[in-house]
Structure formats: C-alpha cells, structure tokens
Amino acid sequence: MHIVIMGCGRVGAALAQTLEQQGHTVAVIDQDPTAFRRLGSGFGGRRVTGVGFDQDTLREAGIEEAGAFAAVSSGDNSNIIAARVAREMFGIENVAARIYDPRRAEVYQRLGIPTVATVRWTADQMLRRLLPSGAEPLWRDPSGGVQLAEVHTTPSWIGHKISTLQEETGVRVAFLTRLGEAILPSSQTVLQEGDLVHVMMRTDEIAKVEAAFAEGPEEGGH
Numbered sequence: 001m002h003i004v005i006m007g008c009g010r011v012g013a014a015l016a017q018t019l020e021q022q023g024h025t026v027a028v029i030d031q032d033p034t035a036f037r038r039l040g041s042g043f044g045g046r047r048v049t050g051v052g053f054d055q056d057t058l059r060e061a062g063i064e065e066a067g068a069f070a071a072v073s074s075g076d077n078s079n080i081i082a083a084r085v086a087r088e089m090f091g092i093e094n095v096a097a098r099i100y101d102p103r104r105a106e107v108y109q110r111l112g113i114p115t116v117a118t119v120r121w122t123a124d125q126m127l128r129r130l131l132p133s134g135a136e137p138l139w140r141d142p143s144g145g146v147q148l149a150e151v152h153t154t155p156s157w158i159g160h161k162i163s164t165l166q167e168e169t170g171v172r173v174a175f176l177t178r179l180g181e182a183i184l185p186s187s188q189t190v191l192q193e194g195d196l197v198h199v200m201m202r203t204d205e206i207a208k209v210e211a212a213f214a215e216g217p218e219e220g221g222h
Contacts, residue, residue, distance in 0.1 A: 004029065004061045006052030006082050007073030011098065013038035015070060020045055027061035030073075053082035055089060068094035076100055083113045138198065145203055148174055153197050156216030163187035169212040171199040 001024050005012050008030035016026045016039060026045035029052045030036065036047040050057030052073060063069065069086035071079035076099050083097040099115045139148040157165060162173050162185045176183050177196035183189075191197070201209050 001025075001067035002027070002062050002065050003068045003070070004058065004063050004066045004086070006030075006069070006071045006079070007098075008032075008035040008038055008047075009072065009074060010038065012070075012072045015072065016045060017043060025062075027066075029057055029061050051078075053078060053085045055085065058082075058085065058090065063090045063092065066090075066092055068092065069096075071095075071097040073098075076104055080104070080113065087113065140203070146200065147203050147206075148198060148200050149206070150177075150196055150198050151210060151213045153191070153195070153213050154216045155193070157191050157213070158193050158195075160191055160217050161187065162189045162191070164217060165191065165197070168217060169199075169209055170205070171201045171209055174198050174200050 003019050003024050004027045005016050005019075006029045008016070008028050012028060012030070016028050020026050020043060026043075027048055028036065028039065028045060029048045029050055031049065031051060033047075033049045039045075039047070046061060048057060048061045050060070052058070052071060063086060066086075069083065069090075069092045071082040071086075073079055073082075079097040079099065083095045086092040087095045095113060097113055097115050104115075138150065140146070151171075153165075165171075166173060166187070173185060175198050176185050176189070176191075177198070178192065179194070197213075199209070
C-alpha cells in the first residue's frame with residue numbers, strides 16, 4: 001500500500017520508517033525540509049516539502065494512489081484540515097489525525113475522522129496505573145451509547161474463567177492486558193493476577209458493571 005504522512009517530527013518519522021520496513025511505499029510531507037533528516041539515509045520513500053493540506057502537495061506525495069493518510073504534524077488545525085481534504089477530496093478511507101486537544105478530538109471523531117489525542121492518551125494511561133478503580137473509557141462509539149473501557153477487577157476474580165466473568169457481569173471482554181501484552185481471550189481463558197480487563201459495555205450501565213466487577217464472583221462459580 002502507498003501511505004502519505006503529513007509531519008516529519010518524531011512520530012511521523014518513526015511511522016514512516018516502520019511502514020517502509022513492513023513493505024509499504026511511503027511519502028512524507030513537511031514544511032521544513034530539514035525535518036527530513038529524522039528519516040535517516042536508509043529511507044527510500046518520497047520527501048515532499050510543502051503544506052500537507054495543499055492539494056498539489058498531496059498529489060506530489062502520491063495521494064491519488066494512496067491507501068491511507070496520517071496527519072501527525074504539531075498543529076491540530078492543520079492535521080484535521082489535511083485529514084478532511086484526504087478523505088473528502090481524494091476519497092482516502094483510511095485516515096487518522098493526531099490531536100493534542102482532547103475536547104477537539106471527540107468532535108472530530110463524530111465527523112468520522114479517527115483521532116489520536118496524544119496528551120490525553122498518555123495521561124489516561126498514567127491515571128489507570130495510579131488510580132486503578134472505576135472504568136476509564138478507551139473508546140466510545142460516535143453516539144456515545146457504547147464504550148470500551150478498562151474496569152478495575154477485584155482479586156477474587158483471579159482463577160475464574162472469562163466466561164464466568166461475562167455471565168455474571170453482563171459484559172463482553174474485548175481483550176486483556178497481561179504482562180504488558182494485549183491478548184484476545186477465549187471463554188476458557190482464566191484470569192491471572194495482574195491482568196487488566198478491557199470490556200465493551202453500554203455507557204448507561206457503567207455503574208452496574210463496576211459494582212459487579214468490584215463485588216467478585218458468586219460463591220462456587222468457577
């Protein structure tokens with residue numbers, strides 16, 4: 001696949017190098033030609049100097065044959081404008097924009113532009129480790145009715161199967177984080193000490209789910 005990246009900061013350069021190593025062709029756009037130094041001499045993709053939401057610049061980067069576009073410059077407005085141009089003018093389906101302001105990120109998510117809110121994500125990850133109680137939303141659907149969240153699990157669930165947890169709490173376990181690795185559990189997977197449980201649930205049932213996770217399993221329900 002050909003992928004166009006706007007922004008050659010640390011994130012853009014790392015993304016470009018990783019994608020090229022995976023066998024994709026990559027073009028990187030940046031207003032500052034010296035930024036391309038971050039790509040290193042081994043980078044074989046295109047380096048395009050210009051503004052990432054300018055249609056001629058995007059064409060020079062090969063947007064017309066691209067399968068994906070990433071906007072990871074340091075400016076929220078530039079990122080979202082570029083993402084919308086790629087989506088709406090050039091019909092690119094796989095588009096993502098990095099957004100620093102988390103309030104904006106939710107607005108853009110509703111416009112159908114997947115966003116990565118850098119600072120908020122990092123802060124949320126820290127909060128989950130510092131305050132391991134309650135449900136911290138990782139993702140919400142645009143209507144806000146369903147969300148993916150990490151829910152604090154009382155130690156009494158350790159040794160019980162995922163199927164038991166799902167039956168007694170009424171949620172779907174999307175994945176576990178175990179020793180820093182995400183794993184997709186089966187109904188037979190047994191919860192281990194230190195597992196972080198990520199579940200899909202209705203937003204209006206969060207309090208009920210949290211209570212069920214905090215209460216622990218019914219007696220004898222292995």
